[in-house]
Amino acid sequence: MGTPGRHIIEVEGQRVDLRQPWLAAFLAWLWPGAGHFYQGRRAKGGLFMVSILSIYVLAFVIGGRHVVYASWAPNDRRWHYLCQVGIGLPALPALVQTRHLKRFDSGGRTRTDYQPLWGGLMSPPRRPVWASRPLGPEGRTDDLSIWNEETGTGFELGSWYAVIAGLLNVLVIYDALSGPIAIPISGRTEKPKPTNSQKSAAMPA
Amino acid sequence: MMSMDWTYMLYYLPLLAAVSLVYGGTRHEDMQKILAQSWHTAVWITTFMGVIFAVLLLIIWWL
Numbered sequence: 001m002g003t004p005g006r007h008i009i010e011v012e013g014q015r016v017d018l019r020q021p022w023l024a025a026f027l028a029w030l031w032p033g034a035g036h037f038y039q040g041r042r043a044k045g046g047l048f049m050v051s052i053l054s055i056y057v058l059a060f061v062i063g064g065r066h067v068v069y070a071s072w073a074p075n076d077r078r079w080h081y082l083c084q085v086g087i088g089l090p091a092l093p094a095l096v097q098t099r100h101l102k103r104f105d106s107g108g109r110t111r112t113d114y115q116p117l118w119g120g121l122m123s124p125p126r127r128p129v130w131a132s133r134p135l136g137p138e139g140r141t142d143d144l145s146i147w148n149e150e151t152g153t154g155f156e157l158g159s160w161y162a163v164i165a166g167l168l169n170v171l172v173i174y175d176a177l178s179g180p181i182a183i184p185i186s187g188r189t190e191k192p193k194p195t196n197s198q199k200s201a202a203m204p205a
Numbered sequence: 206m207m208s209m210d211w212t213y214m215l216y217y218l219p220l221l222a223a224v225s226l227v228y229g230g231t232r233h234e235d236m237q238k239i240l241a242q243s244w245h246t247a248v249w250i251t252t253f254m255g256v257i258f259a260v261l262l263l264i265i266w267w268l
Contacts, residue, residue, distance in 0.1 A: 011234040047230050047239070051223040058219055157216060164220065168227045175231040 009179045016041065021177045028176035030088040032169050035176030048172045056087055056165040063158020064151050066143075069124040070094040074108075076129040076144060080159050086166030086173075094122040101126070221247055 007018035018024060019039050028035025033049030036042070059067050068091050071078040085091045097117060101124055104114035109127055116123035125143030141149075148155050174181070229243035 012238060014234050016234060041234075043236055044230050044234070044239070047226055051226045051230075055219055055223045062216070161220065164224070168223065171227055171231045180232050180234055 011180055016179055018176075018179060025173050025177040028173045029086070029169065031090075032087060032172055035173070039176065044175075048169075052087065052165050052168050052172070053090070055161050055168075056090060059158040059161035059165065061158075062151075062161065063155045064147060065119070065121045066123065066125075066147050067155060067158035068094050068122050068162050070098045070122075071124040073124075073127060073129060076125060078124070080163050083163040084166040086169045087162075088169065091122075091162075091166065093118065094124075097121075097123040221250060224250070 007021050009016050009018065017039060024035035024039050026035070027038050031049075032052040033045035033047075036045030036048060039045075068081065068084050069078060070081045070085075081091070081094060084094075100117055101110065101114065104111045105127065114126060125147070129142045129144050151158070225243040225247040226239070228246045229239040229241075232242055233239045
């Protein structure tokens, strides 16, 4: 149910003012829950922020500081990042790190004087990334192999945690834009209850 | 026979909680309904995963 000219919807007996939905959606992308805080839906905003950011932080605890990074280099098509960036600002340092790495590129190889920013948080592996593991054609391994080896399954698991955090925030963005997706709890469609006048009309004379 | 350490299952819990709460939150506005939906989702996911696990276990035994 909408109000013309204003973005007010009624959900479960509550009037929800979506304010400027596109701005709310942008804020929701930028920081999980921020769009809902802007709309005054603080309880939901807090719920989303805690839920999503906790598994995002947990991803780094499990898998180390490189579980989120941006790369489309040969042997390192990091498609995970396309999902992880759904969480917005918390994943954007990865882009800065990638840009920083490119400054130290010399014919597809990272120069030896390269130092990642912020202690390496979200920095991509140095180039090249070998296709074969654990040893490359030059008899040495690459950063990606080292990260996998150091954390065991943690790096892979952490990467997936961050992917799921980013994808969950897409649902949150939609909620900030349009309100809740109306699906009954049981999964069945509820029949509308008849009003008193309908009941009396249906009664035999 | 399972060779995986059972503690790996602990990784499942925070993920289940986050997915269920966000799913519930994007389907309702009322907090009680959100929590009810979250519980329903968590049970559904766990049951689904349990069935898949049981089927795989049976296949392993059968092979």
